[in-house]
Amino acid sequence: MYRFLLTPRWLGILALTLVAAVAMVLLGNWQLDRYHGRTEINERIDAGQRMDPVPLRDALAAPAGGPGTLGPAPTEEKTWTKVSATGRYDATNVVLVRSRSVEQRVGFEVLTPLVLADGTAVLVNQGWIPPVPGAAATAQPTVPPVPAGEVTVAGRVRTGEPGKGAVTRRDGRLETRRIDLPRLARELPYPVHGGYLLLDEQSPAADPTFVAVPVGHANNWQNLGYVVQWWIFAVMALLGYGWVARREAHRRAGLLNERSAAPVDRAAEPVQPISP
Structure with a gap:
């Protein structure tokens, strides 16, 4: 039922989805680095106020x-x-x-x-x-x-x-x-x-x-919010691909069931294959 995922069209969609997800994960990692950097600055500010x-x-x-x-x-x-x-x-x-x-x-x-x-x-x-x-x-x-x-x-x-x-x-x-x-x-x-x-x-x-x-103080919590945001987007991209693929598989299965249940009419035109 999922053999259509191996067609060039769906392989291209999968590649674009993976590239987008990886890019979003990298953006989240970059924001995580900024969060750690700003947190260190805030810690130095606080330490400077308290120290002799x-x-x-x-x-x-x-x-x-x-x-x-x-x-x-x-x-x-x-x-x-x-x-x-x-x-x-x-x-x-x-x-x-x-x-x-x-x-x-x-x-x-x-x-x-x-x-x-x-x-x-x-x-x-x-x-x-x-x-x-x-x-x-x-x-x-x-x-x-x-x-x-x-x-x-x-x-x-x-x-x-x-x-x-x-x-x-x-x-x-x-x-x-x-x-x-x-x-x-x-x-x-x-x-x-x-x-x-x-x-x-x-x-x-x-x-x-x-x-x-x-x-x-540096607004490090804003960067942490961006981390969570980008990583959620990456997961949503992968889940979205899976949802679209599943919906397409069910659509194709429904078409096959309808055609297999229909009476055979030898005078009718040949059944067109399902496009990928």
Whole structure:
């Protein structure tokens, strides 16, 4: 009853079904890899919030070049590690990162170089500040002054943002849209570490005007949902092929039964074979 499945037409349908099912399984596996990757990021974020700070050098290698050069980027395992560093803020090279949103308000994130005892610097994201009330979105805000003298900070290591962000200097401050560390380093008069710090604590305390930049977790559950979706589609494709084949087999069996039950009329035309 199922010999028709060996015809070229049905073999072609089977091949297309298998190719589609394999493709869907592979797409599910890809989403599963993304789920594991995002889960690891979320675990590092949570671990960084809970851990005690370690020395900066435990997570970020010192830059080896001269002024304006960038050091090695932190490894994936060291990203989000909470570190501590002591130095002096360079208030003459504050970086304003515009068009940053906190609680649905658009303002600026403020990065200030912390110059260490060895002459290198690490950029510290001190937090978010609102724009000037009633002014244009591009108007420079009033940035609270940094503490004078030696400062000790604790913050989590972040990598720079992908993409190229133009850097301009206006009224003694650098402005950019993205935290593009290589470009920012070229504007600074010292070697710069290859990652920046998202400030958690500071001594002396930071100005209360700064709002802590919220850290969002990666939506790994969405990827897990896609895994289940693609794998269900693969099973449905195979079940659909089986259902269509079974229906065709029953149709052919019904036609054969009707013809075998009909009286033989020798004057009638020859019975046409069932098309594959």
